[in-house]
Amino acid sequence: MAEKAREYPELRFQGFSGAWEKRKLGDVSDIQGGGTPDSKNQAYWSGDINWFTPTEVSNQGYLSESRRKITKEGLLKSSATLMPPGTVLMTSRAGVGDMGILTQAAATNQGFQSMIPHKEMPSYLLYSMQFFISRMANKLASGSTFMEISGKQLAKIEVMIPGDSQERELLCNFFKNLDDMITVNQRKLNELKKLKKAYLQKMFPKNGVSIPELRFAGFTTPWEKRKLSDISEKVTQKNTNNSFSEVFTNSAERGIISQLDFFDKDIANQKNISGYFIVKNDDFVYNPRISNLAPVGPIKRNKLGRNGVMSPLYYIFRTHSISPSFLEYYFEGTQWHYFMYLNGDTGPRADRFAIKDSVFSTMPIFITSSSEQIQIGSFFKSLDELITVNQRKLDKLKELKKGYLQKMFI
Structure with a gap:
């Protein structure tokens, strides 16, 4: 006998008990593709309209500024569409399923199928379901040169969502706070790595020089x-x-x-x-x-x-x-x-x-002298230990999020 499909997640907030609703993505959002203005026409480029490409989206939450921008004329003369803040971008070619949320109006190239959520579907809830949506999208994707999913295929993907708007809001806030913690820790880890890279450049002599730019007090002799x-x-x-x-x-x-x-x-x-x-x-x-x-x-x-x-x-x-x-x-x-x-x-x-x-x-x-060598080695060892601690903390947060996604969604 086939096992009955679950109607609610394994883990949910206290006070909610009703069954979740099965909805198609096309019923809770408008699916929108993208396009690229003619690259040879300079009048279409270097404008003030954000225009994203798939390499700028990697499940990083909010998307604010794109590397390249197009003009209003470039938007009108291509299949690109201006999408409102809150639109959930999803890569639809090659690496299918990476997502991000627009914080301001923007367009994309043709490597996306983006979801403009309806009023009852919070953007962050849709983004939080990335694990399930991308898994289904990859199953549906096809192509001989590269994998791709169409807007029609994406619209047919079924997801389970809470019927109660309050539960939807609580889920949004929970995963947003978790993502914010991940972002803060990722930023801190990146800064530590940049700091180490800078010290490696300054604490060893540059080519043609016998004294480093930065050294510990008490050491003055050339290397x-x-x-x-x-x-x-x-x-x-x-x-x-x-x-x-x-x-x-x-x-x-x-x-x-x-x-x-x-x-x-x-x-x-x-x-x-x-x-x-x-x-x-x-x-x-x-x-x-x-x-x-x-x-x-x-x-x-x-x-x-x-x-x-x-x-x-x-x-x-x-x-x-x-x-x-x-x-x-x-x-x-x-x-x-x-x-x-x-x-x-x-x-x-x-x-x-x-x-x-x-x-x-x-x-x-x-x-340099053995005593300065030891100090330099100890300094970088301590910095590496700090990087390792922060990397482990970040990894634990990502694993925690993964576990909650599996338990708090169907």
């Missing part, structure tokens, strides 16, 4: 230039007897991490890791794979507290006569990128940076 080979040795010890079975990888975002944790499976052939190099705790690893986060490839320190092995494709080096923590943050900065650009290139593979080991080992490293 000294050393070659990487003066403070480290290239690791060439192979896992000959298969003494170690855990394979590490070097991620630009997550650092040295177990390959199993990064890929959710072992990529390396366990039978062939005897030719891999042994990586010990505090060893440094250069990964030639380039990305937006690491334009010349990342150099990361093994802080896992255990040994493992890595592919010979990596350049692994073991340091001496220098604080590992200091050097770790030196490589988080960008000053060393200048040497890489001068002495290497992207090579035959566009995703890899090519530089000879013999050249890489001559990289200049500016170092």
